[in-house]
Amino acid sequence: MSKKVVVAAAGAVAAVGVAIGWKASRGRPRSTAEQGSETRKPFLIDDIDEERFLASLREAIRCRTVVFDDGTYDSDAFDALGEMLVERYPRVHAELDRETFNGHSLLYTWVGSDPRLDPIVLMAHQDVVPVEEDTETQWAAPPFAGATLEGRIYGRGSLDCKGPLIAIFEAVEFLLEQGAEPVRTVYIVSGHDEEVGGENGARVIAEELSSRGVSPWFVLDEGGAVADGVLPAVVAPIALVGIAEKGSMSLKLTAHGEGGHSSIPPRGSAIVRLAGAIAALDASPVPARIDALTPLLDALSDHLPGVLGVLAAKPRAAASLLSRVFTRDVQMDALQRTTMVPTIIEGGVKANVVPQAASVTLNVRIIPGDTSQSVIEHVRSVVGEEIDVEVLAGSSTEASGFSSIDSEGWETLTGVIGEVFPDAIVAPYVLTVATDSRFFEGLSDDVYRFSPFVVDAAALRGLHGTDEFIRTGDARRAVTFFSRLIAVAARMGDSP
Template identity: 45%
Template sequence: MKRLFLSLALGVIAVAAVLVVRTVAFTSRQVAPEAGAPLVVDAEAASARLAGALRLKTVAASEGQPADDAAFDALHVYLREHFPRVHASLKREPVGRHSVLYTWEGTDMSTRPVLLMGHLDVVPVTPVTESAWVHPPFAGVVAEGHVWGRGALDDKGSVLAQLEAVEALLAAGERPRRTVLFAFGGDEEVGGQEGAVAIAALLKERGVRLESVLDEGGVIMSGTVPGVAAPVALVGTSEKGFVSVELKVKGEGGHSSMPPPSTAVGTLARAVSKLEATPMPARLAGGSRELFEWVGPEMGFGMRLLFANLWLTEPLVVKQLAAKPTTNAAVRTTTAVTVFEGGVKDNVLPSDARAVVNFRILPGDSVEGVLAHVRKTVDDSRVEVGTLAFQSEPSPVSPTHSDSWRQLERSVRQVFPQVVVSPYLNVAATDSRHFVGLSDNIYRFFPVHLQREDLARVHGQDERIAVPTYLDAVRFYAQYLRNTAF
């Protein structure tokens, strides 16, 4: 018995030693901040240019509603007028009806181009909510230190900041060594088929292989990672996939006074209930795992011990993350019942019922894997399983050891020296997914420092961007171009 206790004690001591050693070796991955090159930007003029772009109601076509071609045409004219150096020096190619590809030719044609992205379309504003905005959503107002309007954050702010950066670099007489491409889609909010998809196909047809891609995605957030006092720059190294599964049940109809054991609605309700009660497995992988590997060293000893030893603590970490909707999305393919239809009158048996369940797919899972999960979980031959037209697979995870990542990380630390840079999993879809196959280095980051309450403004009420925040974005894009292409 003594030998058993001694063996157990030695085992505990050995595990404890491993935990401590790994925690001590779990040191910061952040590159030392260095001074970036200066950039001259007229704050008042730049803010006014963004405000002017926000006045143009470039809502993409959706749900049977056509896009406002005149608004998109006016925006392209506006960009030509307000960024004259860009349009004098860069090649501009219209793609489709509303999208555009710019080429800033470099001096060394043996290098692969870098691609920066954004989109010109915005989501609509529900008419009944317009009166609740502090400033009308399409007024393009500069007030109270902010630029107000739909698209300020998603995504005209990014597009205009990139153009401001190029205009300033051209004014300084700078020219890239590496060719730089700018792809601005006109239908990102509805899938990107006529914009990003067409631009990616065009580049593929030309045999272009990209060094890197930078699109919208993560931002700089304060207080978003418990235990990390500094703001965290969340750079999406991957993004979730998307599929909406349609469930249909046929019934016999008839009078409700003589019902069958289960109506079409009842059968469908049980199927939906099973799916909600049986989510797909949770796991810590890809960008979600890397997040803790990068921010963990910035925490206190107790939290560092936890994340330095995921080989042992991962089940506990995953359980805690899966307990909250905001973090559950980072560790599993999520299940969301979004549509449920059936029946027309209280005394009539429904002849059919329909539900739509939206899945956001974790990298490592797949559309086919989701469908297999649905069929196995529902396990009812009366329930027909199909998918809606729009779907996408999760993206591959881009590396954090490549030169492209290092230059992106360096650029962030040069402009925002106080922040912690970290990979993460982008849970929403971006146009960048259409460029998978053209580059291994696809990153998703909009260089703006936001507070938690600002996130509700994206696609929501009172969308705005602070003027100093917008100018920092301009400086970041200029520094990023200098680091990657000059």
């Protein structure tokens, strides 16, 4: 998960709220008459060993499972994390089958008693992004020490994604301690290369499960979270659940032109043509798809006052008007259309030589409904035939489809979110970035992206940045969430 995931959604909410005059209310969707200021108590399991969760997370952070952009990593760090899980969660490792893929990616199987029921899949990756050079000293606590400071455990990966990973193990260990037995099979999938695309981890495991004929009832990975007070205008926490994610692609556009000495310059040189193409694309974005925003608007419409509430409740009828409003906000706009932005520009080698070619790399994020091909056609139609358009090798991933918000899987997931985060509005949305869960697209109709942690503005800054942390006070809630979700989804009878 990257910072953009939650930022974009928070931005969406903020744009709606700030632009039209947000009137915050706490609680799940209610009519205006029912709205009050009471805060409901979350359901928490008292017997959960919060200290063990925190100690395990600290130890996990100390394993430097950093994966670099070129795909390299320290194998020993992943071995240490794997061994740590074995040592700290003996019941998990006695009762569940554990398989390893490509050295470090893990698949655990907790076999249910009824093989006719489709299994659930819980996902959380082990790898973390590097800490940017020369920024280690700016952290409140060192990024790989697992230190606790003023109610926060600091560390690279504490939120993305070792917090969720340890919470899942803690939940299964807890359920085993209680003697719980699943009726429905439970899989845990933990990749080791999510931050560099997941090709050797989650993709391989998804293919393996597919070959075994596994068709999950639902899949839950990272992605959304409980966004709370990210902007002062928004008081209500919003449990953002990803029901789809954007695809991505990098395009290289090249312009050609007459070269020569700069003292007698040709007209319409390669650089001038390229500049024209970039400006034309900036002025002609890919058309918006308000459909991608419809589920989020539906969820928030009860909480929006006046005209916007009415419009948001009928997003299809009001599509063009809403779309124009959202176009003014970059974060909101990213949720309604395929975006593209120039990131690398090349051309020319010497101040007095006119280059014969110039090129730009465009990074594209494809909204569900568009495809890499439809985007390339749009680009070609805008820049014309004189500009070469090429897809950079290996850069293209299609957008996911939409998972259901009308299924038993969705009801089960959001029901448990409602128990543990009773004041949150559950809001489905489209992630602007990719997660490992996309490899399960073909296996299950219901692929969801949500982590049971409260993310505020400070927590957001830490994702992939300086001072990543989770609050120690959130530990019991996170473990309760996974315990309840597994117990309910796997039909564990009288279990917690």
